[in-house]
Amino acid sequence: MNDIKLAVLGGEGVGKSALIVRFLTRRFIGEYASASGKQHVLAVCVALQACEGKSTLNDQIHWADGFVVVYDISDRSSFIKAKAVVHLIRELNLGVAKRDADTLVFLVGNKQDLCHVREVRREEGQRLAAESQCQFYELSAAEHYQEVVLMFSKMVHNASLGGKSK
Ligand code: GDP
Numbered sequence: 138m139n140d141i142k143l144a145v146l147g148g149e150g151v152g153k154s155a156l157i158v159r160f161l162t163r164r165f166i167g168e169y170a171s172a173s174g175k176q177h178v179l180a181v182c183v184a185l186q187a188c189e190g191k192s193t194l195n196d197q198i199h200w201a202d203g204f205v206v207v208y209d210i211s212d213r214s215s216f217i218k219a220k221a222v223v224h225l226i227r228e229l230n231l232g233v234a235k236r237d238a239d240t241l242v243f244l245v246g247n248k249q250d251l252c253h254v255r256e257v258r259r260e261e262g263q264r265l266a267a268e269s270q271c272q273f274y275e276l277s278a279a280e281h282y283q284e285v286v287l288m289f290s291k292m293v294h295n296a297s298l299g300g301k302s303k
Pocket of ligand 1: 148154249250
């Protein structure tokens with residue numbers, strides 16, 4: 138069975154590490170038990186700085202089977218960064234070369250537990266996802282363990298099917 142490699146992208150402090158740790162620590166680190174057996178899942182967290190862009194994505198993240206683009210719902214600047222990343226992934230057609238289908242991209246609004254200081258409306262995330270053919274999740278690495286597992290499990294499942302995003 139092939140390994141599944143996911144790139145978790147987004148600005149500094151949006152919760153990329155928290156999401157990955159949440160997902161992986163319930164099971165053996167680095168392993169994901171699927172219905173059809175065991176697959177190794179490598180989730181790599183990449184913080185994108187404002188100065189980085191095309192070259193980083195193209196040169197360093199071409200290996201990914203799927204992309205999880207994260208922003209913090211209480212930080213509008215992180216949403217702007219996530220939007221730029223999603224557009225770049227689409228522009229560069231990342232991942233498409235090694236799959237026959239569209240690149241897998243999930244857009245994740247993290248820190249939903251901070252909705253009392255929300256700066257990004259849920260509808261804005263939904264709209265960006267719809268425009269960019271991404272699946273959309275709004276959740277909290279801190280409080281929504283099941284949703285985090287569901288999101289990553291869906292991504293792993295889709296990636297193992299060959300990149301279908303729905
Ligand atoms: P990264 O730089 O994107 O990897 O971000 P981290 O995973 O290191 O998280 C940055 C900060 O946000 C840490 O203090 C985390 O505890 C906090 N954090 C991460 N996820 C959540 C969340 O869902 N809710 C809240 N309230 N804080 C979170």
